[in-house]
Amino acid sequence: ALHPPALTRAPQPPRTAPVLEGKPPWGGGKGNWRRPRKIIVDDDDSKIWSLYDAGPRNIRCPLIFLPPVSGTADVFFRQILALTGWGYRVIALQYPVYWDHLEFCDGFRKLLDHLQLDKVHLFGASLGGFLAQKFAEYTHKSPRVQSLILCNAFSDTSIFNQTWTANSFWLMPSFMLKKIVLGNFSSGPVDPMMADAIDFMVDRLESLGQSELASRLTLNCQNSYVEPHKIRDIPVTIMDIHLLQFHGTKYAAIDPSMVSAEELEVQKGNLGVSQEEP
Template identity: 55%
Template sequence: MSNRLAASVEYQSFRNAVPLKRIVVDGDDSKVWSLYDAGPRSIKCPIICLPPAAGKADVFFKQVLGLSGMGCRVIALDYPVYWTIEEFCSGLRKVIDHLRLDQVHIFGCSLGGYLALKFAERVRSTSMVASLIVCNGFTDTTVFKYTRAATAFWIIPAFILKRLVMGSLTSGITDTLQSDATDFVVDCLENLSQQEISSRLLLHCNGDYLRFPHALQHIPVTILDVFDDSALSPNVKEDMYKCFPNSKRAHLKSGGNFPYLSRSAEVNLHLRIHLKQFDGTDQSACKEFSKGSEQSQSYQDQSLVSVDLDSSDEIAEDQDIIPKTLLQLSKKGGVVGASVIEKDDSDPDDFPI
């Protein structure tokens, strides 16, 4: 990786501190799951992060560092080649069983958000999914381009497939943090094999949709969206809201396609607020602090702090420190003026990468 995020002290510290683990849960030894697992192992209901089509588990390094520093257990997953939703859901369930987890909170982004919803739908008769946080997600794959040609992805060369995905990137990005986030994800995309990228694009364009949203209404859901330009049209976002009318909505003024990288402070803040409703229960993803302690009071105060974020901060080697508290995370974020992007909704969407 040759970009500023990958070369930052924060990312290098993450790679040195959190080991990358690989596990095989299927009969096929070629299907290897990769994961970063940080935080107290005593927690049996962690938050699991599922990456977008172009990303790997590394794209969540800011969430792994930030939330684990607050006592939460965070698992960033990178899934192997699966050609159907059923195969993916079966594999993810085996991973959860392998890690001996009771329940999970799932934070899914773009394709990862759709897969999180389909997994929750698949295991709806159980209590395996404690809650969902969906970032730039969707519920229907028929809105994307190349749906009819999806079955031919497996024979298309990797460089053409990557070019299709790259077409979803917003051109003319002027925000430094969004540009760095895009460069980071592009490097992840370059490291994906032809089978990895073709299988993920097939999941994007398989013509399927969330069939039983009514069966998921009992699950706490937070929908995280950005107001600036992204690969999703307003109609796709509205469909998500209609499927989950009782969900909590977390809106970011800016962030682009990868707000968990470009606006990590705000995303981590929303994640912690979402998880706070489970504190003190068996579904808590964070280690409990003793009641009445000074540390507990400080933690509670910081988790509810509202701060004005400075969008002028840029990544520099002398500024890259591993955030220890939510307040420090918030001070490292950035917000610019909101702008609503209008798009012709009669056209199919590109891939939200």
Template identity: 65%
Template structure:
């Protein structure tokens, strides 16, 4: 069954309202799905990869909100620099009246989660990090030299750049292939500016100052089968966060939060359980 016609996805679209939030000017529109009890002041916020949209984490919103967690999945507006994105995200948290949050980021989303934790480390807005198939240094990508010119490329070229990392569906399990099909549909929905800006954030010269993040509770989720993140990149993540909890999935491809959603949700729940007894801003409903 195709993911976007599954009963779970249809239930998500029927029960979780899509909200548009305008910040700064009419061009900065954040799209969010906010599931679970709104009384929870420290939700889990899900940050998608380059090809993702706000519904990418629908399985996490549905599965975890049913257990009493508040989960927000979002899609970013167009930002051309990491600092600009971090400032925009800070303003979004201010608008939502959220002082601190847990961040679950996939690929580019994981990199942005780390950079936001770094950006706000003197006055922390991040309680913890869950990083899925992510990285700490953009130099691992081959488009670094061309990053300043990505804004000029047509949408078709940009989409081919992204889809080149998806792999061949002929060699995939059906659930992994379905997750790729779902993300291809999301990719097709992005405008040229949205895609160019995300690729610029993904490929422009930048790295995480991991020494500033060692105090955070971190869980690293990765897969043992083929995905766009190569083994040396994964090993760099392990070295960067020597005290992180490791959640290794036997398979799942680039998008395990879709293809192996039950396993990913379990790891997220284990991660968040550490904060269950926090007072004055707990992860669970009081």
């Protein structure tokens, strides 16, 4: 079993509000949290997409989460619980084994076609953020990405200085691959919630097989960059209250009944978004 980085839980002040603790509350809320939906869209039956689709199904431009190298679809459970409680439709994905960015983008496009989603908002963390940008670039002639939200993402894989080793990850045993990923985890004094989050991500890393991890590290380090002119017309946010700008439009990821008329007026005035008639 893997051991997380040496962590020291710093003292934490008393909590004044309830906080979700531990691992995801599988079995709670709407839908079947215990078993993610499994979808095959490629000719290769071994390429299985896993996803949690939560919130109102009538929303046709949902927010889709793409995890980092060490992540699985369920790492976004806190975000799913919060956003669906506010009326958003959220899809958290775990992508199958792909060995190059074009192959991933083609598979992701087929998945969106299968889900009958013409446009989506993408949230990507780390590698997930890079893949989100590459998909926006890949579909720039027939846009499928309405907006991007990037967290700890990158636009050029050369920053890792491992492009020369990218094609050898498939040969490495699982424990070596996991050791590479663990080297990027925080260590030292952290607050208890951060320590719990790191423990949870280490647990998720343990759940990944050799081929899954090798393919993700290959995508992470394979020589590539995002062509900026192909995504320049897409709204991009580095975190922040991103989805508000789409309230009242056909690209809203939230149930319209959850948005007040006053909020729509504020958004119309502050952001200049063209509103559609209900």
